Amino acid sequence: MNKREFLEGFFTASTVTFGGHFMWQRISQQSLLLANSPIVDPRNTTLTAGENIASFQFTPIELKSVQPAEGIPIPAPVITPEKDPNIPFEVADLEEVQVESYLRKIRNFDAIFASDIYLDPRYEPLLLRTTQHLSRVERHIGHGHFNLMSFDEMLQHGRDFSQIGKFEADELNFIEEVFFANPHRYGFFGKKISAEITDFIPRHDVAKIANTGHYLLRGESETLYKQIKKDVGNEVILTSGVRSIVKQMHLFLAKAIEANGNLSRASRSLAPPGHSYHGVGDFDIGKIGYGAKNFTADFSKTAEYQKIARLGYVDIRYPTDNLFGVRFEPWHIKIT
Ligand SMILES: [Zn+2]
Known part of the structure; x- marks a missing residue:
């Protein structure tokens, strides 16, 4: 190229x-x-x-x-x-x-x-x-x-x-x-x-999520993603998982x-390297077919997001007016 x-x-x-x-x-x-x-x-x-x-x-x-x-x-x-x-x-x-x-x-x-x-x-x-x-x-x-x-x-x-x-x-x-x-x-x-630039994600700690090209940490992240898909439907898709x-x-x-x-x-x-919660289990979700809009505030208007917001067990990392320096990200699911 x-x-x-x-x-x-x-x-x-x-x-x-x-x-x-x-x-x-x-x-x-x-x-x-x-x-x-x-x-x-x-x-x-x-x-x-x-x-x-x-x-x-x-x-x-x-x-x-x-x-x-x-x-x-x-x-x-x-x-x-x-x-x-x-x-x-x-x-x-x-x-x-x-x-x-x-x-x-x-x-x-x-x-x-x-x-x-x-x-x-x-x-x-x-x-x-x-x-x-x-x-x-x-x-x-x-x-x-x-x-x-x-x-x-x-x-x-x-x-x-x-x-x-x-x-x-x-x-x-x-x-x-x-x-x-x-x-x-x-x-x-x-x-x-x-803390260290050489910190790495052990391969046996992650699961490949079919049809997404992304991985999730086994345990809480994987379970939460599966639960969201079960409760919201197959239109929900992982758009970014664990990131080194x-x-x-x-x-x-x-x-x-x-x-x-x-x-x-x-x-x-975007959080600078070393500061992303994607390193410890957070992940992004979107709606199939919604393309780049999945990473805009528009995602919060979709029926999928509205459903997710009502589930009660899902939290987002960067709500509106958060004090972490990052924009409102309705697509970014927080892991405790
Ligand atoms: Zn994210």
Whole structure:
């Protein structure tokens, strides 16, 4: 698949309001500039010199100058909760006006706010290259298996298969920075679920769910899904089950590209790697034939969702106005 096809696949699958193309255009326009950059040298697949690897830093920047386009809500005031980055930030500690501004962002999750945090543009080529590399892994082992792939397996596959290619030091640094960076910096307040990047899902702990390409953790998740199907009907389908850190990483990086490097906006729609409850049993359900709308608030209008809401034993992870930094997700079933 060439780059253009890859991009088209990437963006047509999305339901975003704003096009994701300009970041890619900007990158090609900037390639000359970047050639002189001390940080990223696009002529090489790795960083220019050994010492740059040690000095690599995930440096989100704040673009206060971004002007809201027509129809985009008024930018929210900047929330600066972290005086000391070592002290964990609690949403409950926010002033009322800050909560209001926070909720405005969550309700308009796909809008761009002046206080949004962006990935430093110098790392955009690395973001693209790493995401494409992960796409090659996924294509090679298939979507189903990729849901379960561990970090170590990813490395191994890169080494073993020339069509994937070995992961370079700068890509691995980048992946680690994304995993270990505190997402409070860009406005995501959910809990860290997996502490280690090498955490993995044991194969004997999961069950393959027929006709979905997805897996569920045996026990509570599998039982709950079967019960929902029994009570609501066969129109209900698993749309995403258990997801490894590598899978979540790929989804998050793709979301960051789609959001033109706006990490705040990306994380309002998708938990950063290590923070997804899909790693511990949560799953997404949809209605057969409802397509991409299964992942929009419209899902809450379907008869299937209405039934689910009345069952009494089903809870959703991200209700409206939740304080975890993620939009309303009526499709995302919570496991206790
Ligand atoms: Zn989900």
